[in-house]
Amino acid sequence: MKTVSVIGLGNRGTEYMMFIHRLHRKKMKIIAVCDIRKQALDDIAPKYAIPKDRQFLSTDEFFANGVISDALIITTQDASHFQITKDAINTGYKIILLEKPVSGNYDECLELHTLAREKGVKLLVCHVLRYSNYFGKIKEIIRSGALGDLITINHTENVGYFHFAHSFVRGNWNKEEESTPSILAKCCHDLDLIQWYANSKAKTVSSVGGLYYFNKQHAPEGAAPGCLDDCKVKDSCPYNAENLYIKDPFWKAKFVKYMRRTLTGKTKSSKADIYEALRNGDYGKCVFLNDNNVCDSQIVHIGFENGINAVLTMNAFSNKMFRQLHIIGTKGELIGYGTSLKLAVFGKPTKKVRIKGLKVGGHIEGDMRLIKSFVKLVNGEKVNDSDLTTIEATLPSHEIAKRAEESRKATLGGEQNN
Numbered sequence: 001m002k003t004v005s006v007i008g009l010g011n012r013g014t015e016y017m018m019f020i021h022r023l024h025r026k027k028m029k030i031i032a033v034c035d036i037r038k039q040a041l042d043d044i045a046p047k048y049a050i051p052k053d054r055q056f057l058s059t060d061e062f063f064a065n066g067v068i069s070d071a072l073i074i075t076t077q078d079a080s081h082f083q084i085t086k087d088a089i090n091t092g093y094k095i096i097l098l099e100k101p102v103s104g105n106y107d108e109c110l111e112l113h114t115l116a117r118e119k120g121v122k123l124l125v126c127h128v129l130r131y132s133n134y135f136g137k138i139k140e141i142i143r144s145g146a147l148g149d150l151i152t153i154n155h156t157e158n159v160g161y162f163h164f165a166h167s168f169v170r171g172n173w174n175k176e177e178e179s180t181p182s183i184l185a186k187c188c189h190d191l192d193l194i195q196w197y198a199n200s201k202a203k204t205v206s207s208v209g210g211l212y213y214f215n216k217q218h219a220p221e222g223a224a225p226g227c228l229d230d231c232k233v234k235d236s237c238p239y240n241a242e243n244l245y246i247k248d249p250f251w252k253a254k255f256v257k258y259m260r261r262t263l264t265g266k267t268k269s270s271k272a273d274i275y276e277a278l279r280n281g282d283y284g285k286c287v288f289l290n291d292n293n294v295c296d297s298q299i300v301h302i303g304f305e306n307g308i309n310a311v312l313t314m315n316a317f318s319n320k321m322f323r324q325l326h327i328i329g330t331k332g333e334l335i336g337y338g339t340s341l342k343l344a345v346f347g348k349p350t351k352k353v354r355i356k357g358l359k360v361g362g363h364i365e366g367d368m369r370l371i372k373s374f375v376k377l378v379n380g381e382k383v384n385d386s387d388l389t390t391i392e393a394t395l396p397s398h399e400i401a402k403r404a405e406e407s408r409k410a411t412l413g414g415e416q417n418n
């Protein structure tokens with residue numbers, strides 16, 4: 001039986017813990033947890049029978065115990081990833097699963113890569129989409145040669161208007177200086193997929209975009225700083241927090257459960273908890289009168305060394321959250337819409353591609369399958385190394401994001417937003 005510790009018991013950490021416990025408990029046991037919120041330790045530790053002396057309120061306390069498990073999962077917020085991972089490697093952990101993005105500072109990504117290599121550490125990054133059978137199937141079709149030579153990759157990340165407002169206008173990723181630019185925070189997955197498909201190094205990267213809509217210029221007349229204040233337009237505003245978090249039909253959707261957990265910090269929240277959080281916290285704030293500064297729309301062009309051209313569009317303004325793609329080769333094309341896939345090989349009838357599994361859990365089952373690969377890796381079982389999201393495999397996506405931001409800011413002549 002292998003053991004694992006988890007640092008960061010928020011949305012991601014607890015989801016991974018749930019998969020380990022539900023699906024792999026014969027192979028892996030969670031033996032220690034660390035979070036700076038006592039409430040998180042009190043809520044989560046008893047579920048996994050983790051004794052008090054294995055519950056830590058700071059990483060300093062946690063690392064002071066040396067290596068206490070076979071593997072470590074780090075699921076804290078973006079800005080803390082670098083230091084905690086560095087401390088973990090220096091303490092002696094040999095298998096680490098780190099949430100994406102590795103860091104908003106590319107030099108720190110390189111430093112962790114070097115350190116991991118020097119110390120023989122397997123450092124995996126949670127680019128969960130690669131583990132989904134859906135995106136795996138796309139890679140398999142490309143590898144099979146059915147599309148011929150790839151010419152262009154068009155990939156759109158439709159974030160969803162309510163998701164964007166929650167995470168990137170009101171929430172944890174709304175300020176670049178406290179987290180990372182949205183092209184990295186939201187789209188390092190997409191950049192990772194694109195470079196995985198292209199299987200080449202980015203030669204040129206250019207980008208345009210900015211914070212177009214969620215700002216004061218677009219505040220309707222009568223808007224108030226908070227949705228529960230005397231806002232005159234709340235009935236017609238799709239971002240009305242009271243609707244989004246309490247009254248709207250989305251309430252029943254899985255994503256709203258996630259939004260609600262972030263809002264209150266509790267696993268189970270009452271209506272009163274939510275109203276209290278909307279009144280006093282960030283999630284009740286007007287989306288037009290906030291202090292957010294990350295882009296709500298951005299386009300990145302990547303010219304790869306092997307001649308493939310790719311365009312990534314990140315867009316806040318969609319009704320649903322889904323990824324759209326169109327991959328064009330000399331012999332055929334592949335069209336993806338959310339979870340469906342059509343293959344058209346020229347001269348043959350268009351086929352709907354069948355994909356195994358796909359009951360569509362978190363990230364089209366990517367979360368669950370990432371954990372499966374992680375458990376196998378820790379148990380010394382065979383995993384397909386070439387498709388593992390090691391730090392090395394992850395660097396190109398982070399490098400492209402960095403170059404995209406440099407290009408976007410240069411295009412804007414030093415202005416942050418358009």
Ligand SMILES: NC(=O)c1ccc[n+]([C@@H]2O[C@H](COP(=O)([O-])OP(=O)(O)OC[C@H]3O[C@@H](n4cnc5c(N)ncnc54)[C@H](O)[C@@H]3O)[C@@H](O)[C@H]2O)c1
Pocket residue numbers: 007008009010011012013034035036037040058059075076077078080099100101126127128172185262363
């Ligand atoms: N792989 C994906 O698809 C995906 C999706 C969403 C978020 N993420 C990433 O996962 C990470 C976590 O996101 P989340 O939504 O779970 O956030 P969260 O805020 O819900 O959870 C983070 C937890 O870490 C704790 N924490 C913060 N600093 C800490 C520290 N120094 N030591 C110990 N605990 C600390 C917080 O108290 C909190 O409980 C972020 O980096 C985010 O960008 C990845």
